[in-house]
Amino acid sequence: NFLSRMSHEIRTPLNAIIGMDTIAAQSIANPERVADCISKIGISARYLLSLINDILDMSRIESGKMLLKNEKFLFRDFIGGINNMIYNQTFAKGLDYECTVSSEIAEAYIGDAMKLQQILINILGNAVKFTEKGKVSVDIHPLSGKGSQSVLRFTVNDTGVGIGENFLPHIFEPFEQADGSSTATFGGTGLGLAITKNLVDLMGGSIKVRSIVGVGSEFTVDIPLTIDESVLVQPKLEHNFD
Ligand code: ADP
Numbered sequence: 089n090f091l092s093r094m095s096h097e098i099r100t101p102l103n104a105i106i107g108m109d110t111i112a113a114q115s116i117a118n119p120e121r122v123a124d125c126i127s128k129i130g131i132s133a134r135y136l137l138s139l140i141n142d143i144l145d146m147s148r149i150e151s152g153k154m155l156l157k158n159e160k161f162l163f164r165d166f167i168g169g170i171n172n173m174i175y176n177q178t179f180a181k182g183l184d185y186e187c188t189v190s191s192e193i194a195e196a197y198i199g200d201a202m203k204l205q206q207i208l209i210n211i212l213g214n215a216v217k218f219t220e221k222g223k224v225s226v227d228i229h230p231l232s233g234k235g236s237q238s239v240l241r242f243t244v245n246d247t248g249v250g251i252g253e254n255f256l257p258h259i260f261e262p263f264e265q266a267d268g269s270s271t272a273t274f275g276g277t278g279l280g281l282a283i284t285k286n287l288v289d290l291m292g293g294s295i296k297v298r299s300i301v302g303v304g305s306e307f308t309v310d311i312p313l314t315i316d317e318s319v320l321v322q323p324k325l326e327h328n329f330d
Contacts, residue, residue, distance in 0.1 A: 093263045094143055097277070101132040101139070108132070135277075142279035146262065149286040156290060160316045161201035163193055167228070170208055177216045178224055190229035194238070196316035203287050204311060208242060210280045211307045215246035217276070222247030222304070231310060236317055239293075242309045250301035259297060260285040 112125035148154040171187050178185040208226070215224045224246045231239040251259060255266045262282040288295045292312050299305035 090146075090262055097139060097263060098136065101136045104132040105129050105136075139277045139279070142277045142283060145283050146279060146286070149283070149290065154287075154290060156203065157200045158198055159201065160196055160198050160318075162196050163189075164195070166201050166205065170205060170212065170226075173209060174212045174216065174224070174226075177213070181216060181219075183216065183219055183221070184223040184225075186223065186225040188225070188227045190227075192230050193228060193240070194230075194315040196318075197238075197240075198314040198316050199311075200291070203291070207284050207287050207309060207311075208244070210284045211242075211244045211309070214276075214280065215244055215248065215305070215307075218305070219246045219248030233315075236315045237312065238315050239310050239312050242311070244307045244309075245304060246306075247304040250303055251297070251299040251305055252301055256297065256299060260295075 108125040108129045112122045112129075115121040115125070145154070167187065167189060171185075175185050212224065212226060225244070227241075227243045227245075229241055231241050233239060251266060255264070258264045260281050263278040264282075265276065265278045285295055288309060288311070294310050296308045297305060298308075
């Protein structure tokens, strides 16, 4: 099923590229027309590349080749990178953006910061994409934990179009989009949340979604992480350059 959906999804932009190439070849004497074709070829080609990158991610996950890193990362840097990107996207659309971080969040954690960023950017990116006015927000706080083990809860809210009851159970399935024309309008592949769900599972976490059509959506992601206690107990080194 995945292969047949994937082939179909790949064929659509490829057909557009071939069609535009034919028109351009027949319109060499008309530079404006050729320029228009080249621009459309570029759009389809870039979409094709994002689709193939997503498919490669899916196949890496499914074949067990997606390995998680266990590296120390500073929470401030991690969330700063996300905020920068999402703030710019919300600003461009005239939306408000709010990020609330609990004071109980540790300074540093051990885990795969890049993949966790990929998860959050995907959910926040969707929140921006499917919201025309109002606000996108993310709240981060620790749930529970024993010793250095902690579970972080990320709650992403938007005041966007919402997700219908019929579609909600399929939202994490590959190539599923609420609206068949979504790819044409928003440029998504329909693989983002399937990859997100797989990454969350790989990390031993969970993801849930609640939504009301016309009101907005809420995605809740729980991820277990290890607190890097060395940052808390290690005194700051005094450097003396005399
Ligand atoms: P896409 O590349 O289409 O965004 P995703 O897998 O990320 O693919 O999302 C699948 C579909 O779920 C979207 O096309 C959209 O219909 C719906 N969706 C995801 N997030 C939201 C949201 N925050 N608000 C409304 N609909 C959403």
